[in-house]
Amino acid sequence: MAIGFKQREFLLAVEGLTVSFDGFKAVNDLSFYVDENEIRVIIGPNGAGKTTVLDLICGKTEATSGSIQFRGKELTKMNENEIVLAGVGRKFQTPSIYDDLTVFENLEISYPRGRTVWGALAFKRDAAVRERVEAVAEMIFLKDRLDTSAELLSHGQKQWLEIGMLLIQDPDLLMLDEPVAGMSVSERVKTAELLHRIIKDRSVLVIEHDMKFVEDIAHKVTVLHQGQILSEGSMEKVKSDPKVIEVYLGH
Amino acid sequence: MFGDYSVGDLGAIFAMQAFAGLILFSVFVLMALGLAIIFGQMGVINMAHGEFMILGAYVTWMTKTVFQEYLPSLFAGYFFLAMALAFVAAGALGMLVEWTLIRHLYRRPLDTLLATWGLSLILQQAYRSIFGAREVGVELPEWMMGSKHITDTIEVQINGLFVMALTTLITCAVAYIIYWSRWGRQVRAVVQNRVMAGAVGINTEKVDRYTFGLGCGIAGVAGSAFTMIGSTSPTAGQLYIVDTFLVVVFGGAASLVGTIASAFTISQARSTLEFFLSGSMAQVLTLLAIVGILMLRPQGLFTLKVRK
Amino acid sequence: MIKTPRFLKRGDLMAMVALAVLLVVILPMTLDVFRLNLVAKYLTYAFVAIGLVLCWGMGGILSLGQGVFFGLGGYCMAMFLKLEASSVANTKIQSTPGIPDFMDWNQITQLPLFWQPFHSLTFALIAVVVVPTAFALLVGTAMFKRRVGGVYFAIITQALAAILTILIVGQQGYTGGINGITDLRTLKGWDIRSDHAKLILYFVEVACLFACIVVAILIRNSKLGRILVAMREKEDRVRFSGYNVANFKIFAFCAAAAFASIGGALFTLEVGFMSPSFVGIVPSIEMVIYTAVGGRLSIFGAVYGTLLVNFAKTSLSESFPQLWLFGLGALFIAVVLAFPNGLAGIWRDYVQVHLVRLIFRRRPPPGAVPGWTDDSVADAAAAE
Numbered sequence: 001m002a003i004g005f006k007q008r009e010f011l012l013a014v015e016g017l018t019v020s021f022d023g024f025k026a027v028n029d030l031s032f033y034v035d036e037n038e039i040r041v042i043i044g045p046n047g048a049g050k051t052t053v054l055d056l057i058c059g060k061t062e063a064t065s066g067s068i069q070f071r072g073k074e075l076t077k078m079n080e081n082e083i084v085l086a087g088v089g090r091k092f093q094t095p096s097i098y099d100d101l102t103v104f105e106n107l108e109i110s111y112p113r114g115r116t117v118w119g120a121l122a123f124k125r126d127a128a129v130r131e132r133v134e135a136v137a138e139m140i141f142l143k144d145r146l147d148t149s150a151e152l153l154s155h156g157q158k159q160w161l162e163i164g165m166l167l168i169q170d171p172d173l174l175m176l177d178e179p180v181a182g183m184s185v186s187e188r189v190k191t192a193e194l195l196h197r198i199i200k201d202r203s204v205l206v207i208e209h210d211m212k213f214v215e216d217i218a219h220k221v222t223v224l225h226q227g228q229i230l231s232e233g234s235m236e237k238v239k240s241d242p243k244v245i246e247v248y249l250g251h
Numbered sequence: 252m253f254g255d256y257s258v259g260d261l262g263a264i265f266a267m268q269a270f271a272g273l274i275l276f277s278v279f280v281l282m283a284l285g286l287a288i289i290f291g292q293m294g295v296i297n298m299a300h301g302e303f304m305i306l307g308a309y310v311t312w313m314t315k316t317v318f319q320e321y322l323p324s325l326f327a328g329y330f331f332l333a334m335a336l337a338f339v340a341a342g343a344l345g346m347l348v349e350w351t352l353i354r355h356l357y358r359r360p361l362d363t364l365l366a367t368w369g370l371s372l373i374l375q376q377a378y379r380s381i382f383g384a385r386e387v388g389v390e391l392p393e394w395m396m397g398s399k400h401i402t403d404t405i406e407v408q409i410n411g412l413f414v415m416a417l418t419t420l421i422t423c424a425v426a427y428i429i430y431w432s433r434w435g436r437q438v439r440a441v442v443q444n445r446v447m448a449g450a451v452g453i454n455t456e457k458v459d460r461y462t463f464g465l466g467c468g469i470a471g472v473a474g475s476a477f478t479m480i481g482s483t484s485p486t487a488g489q490l491y492i493v494d495t496f497l498v499v500v501f502g503g504a505a506s507l508v509g510t511i512a513s514a515f516t517i518s519q520a521r522s523t524l525e526f527f528l529s530g531s532m533a534q535v536l537t538l539l540a541i542v543g544i545l546m547l548r549p550q551g552l553f554t555l556k557v558r559k
Numbered sequence: 560m561i562k563t564p565r566f567l568k569r570g571d572l573m574a575m576v577a578l579a580v581l582l583v584v585i586l587p588m589t590l591d592v593f594r595l596n597l598v599a600k601y602l603t604y605a606f607v608a609i610g611l612v613l614c615w616g617m618g619g620i621l622s623l624g625q626g627v628f629f630g631l632g633g634y635c636m637a638m639f640l641k642l643e644a645s646s647v648a649n650t651k652i653q654s655t656p657g658i659p660d661f662m663d664w665n666q667i668t669q670l671p672l673f674w675q676p677f678h679s680l681t682f683a684l685i686a687v688v689v690v691p692t693a694f695a696l697l698v699g700t701a702m703f704k705r706r707v708g709g710v711y712f713a714i715i716t717q718a719l720a721a722i723l724t725i726l727i728v729g730q731q732g733y734t735g736g737i738n739g740i741t742d743l744r745t746l747k748g749w750d751i752r753s754d755h756a757k758l759i760l761y762f763v764e765v766a767c768l769f770a771c772i773v774v775a776i777l778i779r780n781s782k783l784g785r786i787l788v789a790m791r792e793k794e795d796r797v798r799f800s801g802y803n804v805a806n807f808k809i810f811a812f813c814a815a816a817a818f819a820s821i822g823g824a825l826f827t828l829e830v831g832f833m834s835p836s837f838v839g840i841v842p843s844i845e846m847v848i849y850t851a852v853g854g855r856l857s858i859f860g861a862v863y864g865t866l867l868v869n870f871a872k873t874s875l876s877e878s879f880p881q882l883w884l885f886g887l888g889a890l891f892i893a894v895v896l897a898f899p900n901g902l903a904g905i906w907r908d909y910v911q912v913h914l915v916r917l918i919f920r921r922r923p924p925p926g927a928v929p930g931w932t933d934d935s936v937a938d939a940a941a942a943e
Contacts, residue, residue, distance in 0.1 A: 058799060084801035096796040098789040105785050110800045114782055117810045120802075123782035162796075169800060296710055355896060360710050361621045362895045365851065368844055369891025376884035493721045493840065496714045531729030538722045542715055549707040 010069075011036045011203050012057070012173055017066035019056060026052045028227040030066070034173070039204045041214045043238075044224035045247060050207045051093065053224070054175050057205075058090040059083045070173065081115070089171030093178050095158035099151035103142055103161060106150050107133045110165040132168060140164035140194065156187035160194065167198055174198070175205045180213055192216060223247075264526075267406075272522035274411040277418035278480070279514035281473035282491055283498040284425055287510040289466035290499055292429070292442050293459065295353055296364040299371035300495060301488025303467045305378060306344060307337030307474030308483040312387050319390075327392040334417075334475045341471025346464035353463060354456070371488065378485035386487075389478040410479040417476055421469060426507055428465070438462050497541050503550060517541065571776055574859045575769070582765045592754045599761045599829045601869035602768060603629075606822025608849040608861035609775050610815030615847070616855035617784060618811040619791030620708070624716030625819045625846045627723050628691035630838030632820025634734075635690055637833040638674060639683035640743035640751075641735075659740070665732030674733075680747060687824040688817055695816030699809035708794075708808075717840055724839035739834025743827065751828060764825050768862070771818055775858050778814065787811055819846075848887070851894045854903025863902055 012034040019027045027049045034040050042050050055061035057068055059080040068075040075083050098106050111132060114123035137143045140160040145153070150161060159179060166174060179195065180188050192213060195204075199217070208214050214221065214235065221238045223230040231241040238244055282304065289297050297303075314333035318326050348370060356363045395413060398406045429435040440448040441458045449455045477483070498517055502509030517537060524533035586598055607625050615621045647656045653663040658670050676682045698719065702712055727734045735741070743751070750756055778784055786807055790797045798804045827833045836842065845868075853864025868890070876883040898904060 060795070060799075079803070080798045081801050081803045084799055090799045092795070096793050098792045098796070100788050100792060101785060106789075108782070109786060109789055109797070112801065115801050116803075117783065117806050120783040120786055120807070121778070121781050125782075165796075165800065296714075352892065352896070359895075361619075361713060362899070364621070364623075364710065364713060365844075365847065366892050366895040369888040369895075372884045372888035372891065374888075376881065376888070379884075380881060489840070493718050497718055500711060500714055529729060531725050535722050535726050535729065538718055538725075542718055542722075545711070545715060546701040546705055546707065549702075549705050549711060 009036075010034060011038070011071060012205075013067075013069040014053075014057070015067050015069070017053075017056060017063055017068065019052060019061060019064045026227050027056065030224075030227065030229060032222055032229065032232065034203050034205060037201065037203055039199055039206070039217055039219045040222060041206045041208055041218040041220075042222045042224055043208065043211075043214060044230070047226075048224040049227040050224055051177055052227075054090060054177055054205070054207065057083075058088055058175065060090075084169070084171075085115075087172035088175065089166040089169050089173070090175045091162050091166055091177060091179060093181065095155065095162050097150050097153075097158050097161050097165070099149070101150060102147050103137065103150055103153070104133055104146040106161055107136055107164055107168055110168040112169055136164045136167050139167065139197065141190065156183045156191070159183065159187075159191070163191075163194065163198070171202065173203045173205065177207045178209065179206065180208065180210055188213070268522060268526055270407050270411065272519045274408075274414060274480075275522050276515050276518035277415045278473075278477070279494070279498050279518050280418050280422060280511055281414070281476055282470075282495045283502075283510050283514055284421065285466040285469035285473065286495050287499050287502070287507060288425065288429070288469070289463055290496075291506070291510070292438055292462055293357075294360060294442075295357070295463070296360060296367065296496075297353075297463075297466070298364055298367040298492060299348075299374060299488075300467075300470055301491045302371045302374035302378075303341045303345060303470035303488075304474030304477065304491065305483060305485070305488040306341050306374070307334075307471030308389075308478050308487075309378065309382055309387075309474075310337040310340045310471065311475040311478045312382075312389050312483060315389050327394060330392065330395070330475075334472050337471040337475035338468040339471075341474070342464040342468030345467025345470075346460050348467075349460045349463040354459065357459075375485045375488070382485065384485060386482040386484040388482045391479060395479065414476050414479060417472075421472060422507075422511065425469065429507065434458075434461070493538070497538065501541050501545060568780070575772065578772075578859060578862060579769070582768075583762070587758070587761070592757055595761055596757050596829060597873065598866070599757070599764055600826065601866050602764055602862075603822040603826035603829060604846055604849055604869065605768060605862045605865040606771055606825070607815075607819040607846045608853060608865045609771055609858055610818030611847060611850040612853075612855060612858050612861050613775060613778060613787070613818075614811045614815035615850060616857075617779065617791065618787040618808060620808055620812060621713045621847070622716045622812065622815065623713045623840070623843050623847065624718075624720040625815065626720050626838045626840075626843035627716075628695060628816040628819035629823035629826070629842075629846070630723065630727075630833070630835070631691040631694060632687045632823030633827045633833040633837065634740065634823075635677070635683055635686040635820075636824035636827040637740040637743060638677040639680055640746060640827065641740045642674070642678055643746070644742060644744045659735070660742070661735045661738070661740075662732055667732045671733055684824075688820050691820035691823075692813050692817045695813045696809065699812040700805075703805040703808040703812075706805075717843070720838060720840050720843045724835045727835040727838065735834075737835060739832055739836070741832040741834075743831050746828070752831060757829070760825075760828055764829065767821060767825065771821065772858055772862075775814075775818070779858065783807065783810070845887075848891055848894070850901075852890065852901050854901030854906075856900065857903030860901055860903035860906075867902070 010033040014033070015031045017027055017030040018025060030049075030053065032040075042053065044050050052061060056063050057070075057075060059075065059078060059082075063076050066076070070083075070086055070088060073086055075086070075088070078086070098109070101109070108125065108129060111129055113129075114120045134143065134146070137146055140163060142153075142157060142161060142164065145157070150158070153161060159182075163176075163179065176195075180191050183191060188210075195217060206214075206217070218235055220233065221235050222232045223238055223241075223244050225247050230247060231238050231244050282300075285303070286297065286300050289295050289300075311330070311333040314329055314336055318329040322329075352366055352370065353363060356366060391410060395410050398408045399412070400406045427435075429438065437448070437453050437458050440451075440453060441455050445455055448458075474483075481487075494517075498514050499510055501517065502511070502513030520540065521533055521537045524536055527533075528536070582602075587595060590598065607629055611622070611625060641659045645657060645659045650656045650658070650660065650663070653660065655663055655668045658667065662670070677686070698716075702708075702715065707715065727739075728737045731737070745751060751760065786797060786802060790804055790807060794804055797807075823833075823837070826837070849865040849868050850861050851864070852868050853860030853862065868887075871886065872883060875886055894901060900907070
């Protein structure tokens with residue numbers, strides 16, 4: 001690795017990351033770097049370890065070895081909620097929202113205030129909260145559904161709601177796991193538009209299978225295969241990489 | 252503390268204590284096996300497990316009464332028939348319960364816990380109404396009574412040996428069924444991915460019902476074996492439930508080896524402590540130790556590390 | 560369009576008035592002191608049931624060991640009362656006067672160290688709440704920080720109930736054993752066994768109950784209440800929204816323990832003794848059924864559920880003792896299978912709808928949306 005490369009300030013620096021489940025190395029000596037305001041897409045066949053990488057960064061899974069530096073902080077030693085407070089937000093593959101709460105309450109819970117037990121007890125729903133929730137609700141096309149119970153939303157709306165919950169959190173690094181999976185064509189278009197709007201001023205790490213979507217948003221693409229990086233670079237470069245072609249098109 | 256005993260005495264005491272521990276171990280394994288199948292394989296908490304054991308015990312007692320009355324010549328062998336009947340009775344009841352109750356609750360484990368507790372109350376009262384509140388005992392055939400002298404100072408009870416042999420046999424059978432038989436593969440397939448298992452043509456409902464039935468049937472056999480050691484009463488089942496659950500949880504719910512190892516650890520710890528302390532303190536200390544270890548290692552002793 | 564939750568919602572206020580009318584006016588006027596004392600005894604369990612609404616109904620944490628906290632609270636109170644009853648003058652026939660009778664029977668000649676501070680009423684009253692809550696804090700911290708939850712938590716709390724019972728029964732010289740701490744007479748010289756005292760204690764208890772209800776409502780209506788519900792549904796989402804999930808679970812568990820302990824202490828005062836039979840597995844799980852019958856998400860439902868189940872228990876076991884266990888068992892099964900929202904659910908789905916139609920001669924406004932409040936409990940069947 002070039003010396004000059006190391007000295008740059010990365011937002012996220014993953015180095016030598018390995019995790020093994022009973023001997024099976026789901027992620028194997030993985031290293032990659034994400035810049036400020038970069039949009040990075042991770043692609044790869046099923047079982048390549050994509051979701052596991054996100055799990056490792058946000059602290060859901062403990063790394064066997066290696067390091068994850070975020071703004072100079074070592075994430076592998078932090079709790080999930082500390083990682084969130086450091087500025088990392090994560091959207092899950094299947095929409096993960098609170099069915100029994102209203103859209104407003106769903107969004108409110110992600111509002112970055114009153115996150116301790118006593119803070120939550122004393123939390124007041126003041127004008128600032130309401131404004132922010134309404135602004136985000138507008139952005140995610142749910143402004144007129146604030147009082148609706150979240151379980152009544154469509155699949156696509158649930159995905160948007162979860163994205164909205166992350167927006168309220170205002171993370172510096174946003175991690176999205178297949179944000180358009182299972183959406184209708186029109187929802188896809190709207191989601192792409194939404195993502196374009198929200199990825200400004202922050203770094204984004206996306207897992208996605210939809211190649212058109214990937215081409216549309218990615219600054220840089222990382223191809224994972226069997227827990228290791230197969231190829232990395234611009235979409236053009238990755239697409240013409242013979243190794244990638246082999247993995248994707250078979251032998 | 253050891254001053255009063257000679258070396259030979261001490262050796263004998265430890266040998267007998269170890270033997271007592273082994274019997275307790277067999278008993279724990281027998282109790283826990285059925286639960287390990289139901290909880291470990293299906294994720295269902297069956298709080299009425301103890302009552303299924305008691306059913307087996309009552310079936311044994313009834314068989315004994317019938318043999319005493321009508322077939323005294325065959326009394327020597329009644330116990331084997333009694334155990335088979337206990338298995339069938341408890342298993343059949345288990346399948347009925349699965350069909351009427353459990354199958355509606357697979358997604359709600361905590362609710363299963365409450366519902367099966369309700370079932371246990373009903374069964375207890377049913378036993379009390381049918382068999383009376385008093386304890387009943389079972390007379391063993393002559394060949395199962397008495398004890399065997401190994402040396403002058405060391406003797407072992409024959410019924411204890413019988414329980415140990417029975418436990419070994421049932422454990423092997425369960426291991427075979429779960430790990431090697433075609434049906435066991437189906438059970439594990441359903442556990443790991445219900446939808447997929449259904450899609451490849453496994454009748455998941457049937458698998459559930461028979462798995463639950465098998466677990467309850469083994470509980471019945473365990474109850475039958477218990478009559479050799481203690482007496483049976485309508486509420487006796489409740490006494491075992493905490494111990495049994497801790498054995499299963501401590502071992503790591505999905506692992507048969509874990510269940511056996513944890514039964515061994517717990518029974519040995521308890522019988523050793525019982526030598527030094529009063530029975531209740533030994534029980535308290537063992538339970539506390541288990542709870543403490545479970546806090547450090549919530550997944551139990553023997554579990555695989557997987558991506559959740 | 561969006562309303563800030565007020566201090567008390569109108570529905571809560573009306574429910575509170577209704578309950579107050581029942582407990583303060585109707586019951587004392589219609590029941591004799593003996594029956595009223597029975598109600599008082601039942602109501603002590605309502606404290607536990609309210610705690611379980613927060614912990615189990617909202618937070619999804621099923622504790623099968625609430626008897627531990629009920630018992631610890633009750634024992635703290637009983638220790639003070641026992642010491643007062645065991646004055647040197649009262650116990651001069653013992654071989655060691657001035658210590659509780661059961662200690663004397665067990666050849667203990669000196670008051671054990673942990674009994675000493677219970678000479679003070681102030682200490683005892685503080686201990687009633689602090690000891691059980693601290694124990695819950697210890698257990699909760701150990702378990703939730705290690706992510707023990709769900710079924711495992713239930714089984715471990717059940718084991719704790721078993722452990723404490725065995726310990727109390729086994730150490731009878733220090734605890735009074737299986738009989739418990741009995742023969743409690745006076746509180747600072749005031750005879751708690753008289754009818755007059757029982758009446759006053761009843762009203763004190765009702766006041767405590769309302770205090771607990773208000774606290775529980777405040778918790779439920781705060782953001783913390785919503786986080787508990789959120790946690791029950793999608794624990795990981797809450798965690799990855801920056802909350803330390805364990806701390807919220809510990810809070811809910813401790814709150815439930817504190818409520819239970821108050822109930823336990825009042826039980827000792829109302830009934831005049833405390834014994835391990837209120838600590839163990841069986842009473843602990845029965846307390847869960849009170850909450851389940853009332854509706855696991857409804858604070859008021861918990862009170863009514865407790866009263867109803869206990870009335871049924873008393874009247875059934877008086878006249879048909881055999882039927883009671885069948886009934887209780889069937890109740891467990893029915894409430895889980897058919898009525899997961901308990902009385903509160905029945906009230907909402909069948910009674911309230913008709914009431915509203917009767918009063919307003921029309922259906923409720925179509926914009927009414929289920930939230931997490933009492934009168935619109937979301938389906939708790941998916942509680943796990």
